[in-house]
Amino acid sequence: MRDHETGGHRARKRFGQNFLSDPNIIRRIIDAIRPQPGDVMVEIGPGLGAMTAPLIERLGHLHVVEIDRDLIARLRETWTPDRITIHEGDALKFDFGSLADGPPGGEGRRLRIVGNLPYNISTPILFHLAEFAAGVKDMTFMLQKEVVMRMVAEPGTEEYGRLSVMLQYRFRMGRLFDVPPGAFRPAPKVMSSIVRMVPLPAEQLGATDEDLFGRIVTAAFGQRRKTLKNTLREFMDDVDFVAVGLDSGLRGERLSMADFVAIANHCAVRHRPAALPVRPDA
Numbered sequence: 001m002r003d004h005e006t007g008g009h010r011a012r013k014r015f016g017q018n019f020l021s022d023p024n025i026i027r028r029i030i031d032a033i034r035p036q037p038g039d040v041m042v043e044i045g046p047g048l049g050a051m052t053a054p055l056i057e058r059l060g061h062l063h064v065v066e067i068d069r070d071l072i073a074r075l076r077e078t079w080t081p082d083r084i085t086i087h088e089g090d091a092l093k094f095d096f097g098s099l100a101d102g103p104p105g106g107e108g109r110r111l112r113i114v115g116n117l118p119y120n121i122s123t124p125i126l127f128h129l130a131e132f133a134a135g136v137k138d139m140t141f142m143l144q145k146e147v148v149m150r151m152v153a154e155p156g157t158e159e160y161g162r163l164s165v166m167l168q169y170r171f172r173m174g175r176l177f178d179v180p181p182g183a184f185r186p187a188p189k190v191m192s193s194i195v196r197m198v199p200l201p202a203e204q205l206g207a208t209d210e211d212l213f214g215r216i217v218t219a220a221f222g223q224r225r226k227t228l229k230n231t232l233r234e235f236m237d238d239v240d241f242v243a244v245g246l247d248s249g250l251r252g253e254r255l256s257m258a259d260f261v262a263i264a265n266h267c268a269v270r271h272r273p274a275a276l277p278v279r280p281d282a
Contacts, residue, residue, distance in 0.1 A: 018116075018119075018185070018186060018187070019048050019185050019186075020050040020116055020142070020184055021050060022182070022183035025179055025183045026050050026051060027054075029140075029194060030058070032140060032177075032196070033112075033140050035055055035058040036059075037060055038059075039112050040100070040112065041055065041059055041062055041111070041112040041113070041114060042062070042064065042065060042096065042099055042114075043062060043063070043065070043115050044064075044065050044091045044113065044115030044125070045067075045091065045116060046064040046066055046071070046115075047066075047071060047116065048071070048074070049075065049078060052064065052084070055114070056079065062083070062084050063084075063099055064084060064086055064087065065087045065091045065094050066088065067088070067089060069088075091125055092121065092124055092125060096111060096113065096129065096132040096136075097132050100135030110135065110136065111135055111137060112138055112140075113129065113138075113139040114140045115141055115142070116141075117141050119144045119147070119188070122143050123147065126151075127166070130167065130170050130171075133170050133171065134199070136199050137198075138198045138199075139171075139196070139197040139198075140194065140196050140197075142179060142192050142194050142195075143195060144191075145178060145191040145192055146159075146190065147163075148194075148195045149175075150163045151168075151175075151195060152164070152195070155253065156253060157253075160253050161252075161253065162218055162220075165217045165257050166217060167197070169205065169213070169257055169260075169261070170200060170205065171197040171198060172198045172199075173197055174195065175194070175195050176193070176194040177193070178191055178192065178193050178194075179192040179194065206258075206265070207261050208264075208268050209264060209268040212264050212267060212268055216232065216263055216264050216267065219231050219235070220232060221252045224251065227248060227251055228241070228249075228251065229241075229248035231252060235267050236248070236263065240267070243266060244259075244263055246262075246263070
């Protein structure tokens with residue numbers, strides 16, 4: 001790759017940099033995001049600013065999270081602080097909740113998150129972002145198509161797994177359209193897709209113990225060829241499977257997200273520690 005292919009900036013593999021350059025694709029993505037003046041929006045990995053420029057034009061002001069110091073310098077040369085707020089650092093460690101904080105005693109602002117996510121760390125970023133779902137209005141990302149297919153996969157399909165269940169538990173997912181390798185510089189070796197994630201209302205999140213829910217989902221997909229009787233033996237016995245109405249001979253990929261919630265809630269009640277006796281003189 002020659003430097004001038006990306007405006008003089010050499011894409012760094014360790015940051016998973018592939019810069020979007022097709023104006024038609026950029027326009028289509030921005031139209032899908034539908035940025036509105038007054039939106040509190042943050043772009044992860046603005047890179048050379050292909051999406052940054054039209055976002056700022058429509059929003060007036062944009063937050064960005066960028067780790068590459070050379071790109072940060074370019075952003076500062078291009079836009080003034082009243083147009084862009086640059087958060088220098090790793091998106092995996094960034095507190096996105098800080099941007100959704102409202103005034104003391106008031107309601108928080110609903111954050112919108114967008115970006116061309118680095119493909120080499122896409123799954124960890126998605127799980128990190130899920131932690132801030134309560135303060136988010138929506139998220140629109142470009143990711144490797146293979147990852148997006150796993151995110152939106154249905155039970156019983158090859159792509160269905162832990163990522164599918166954990167994200168669909170917290171978000172309404174939608175794959176919008178594909179982006180070919182030729183839309184980037186340098187061109188990746190894979191097809192990309194645009195995905196939208198809209199947080200579900202708190203009342204629809206049925207797990208009474210979300211940490212337990214996560215551990216059960218992880219265990220169920222830890223050894224995909226084994227049945228639930230084996231993968232969930234730490235949590236369930238034959239009586240438990242009968243109680244929740246599930247066949248222990250199934251594999252995790254056959255269970256719906258609602259099935260996993262039912263298992264987790266059953267286990268939360270069954271394994272809840274007994275209340276300590278109250279002393280008479282307490």
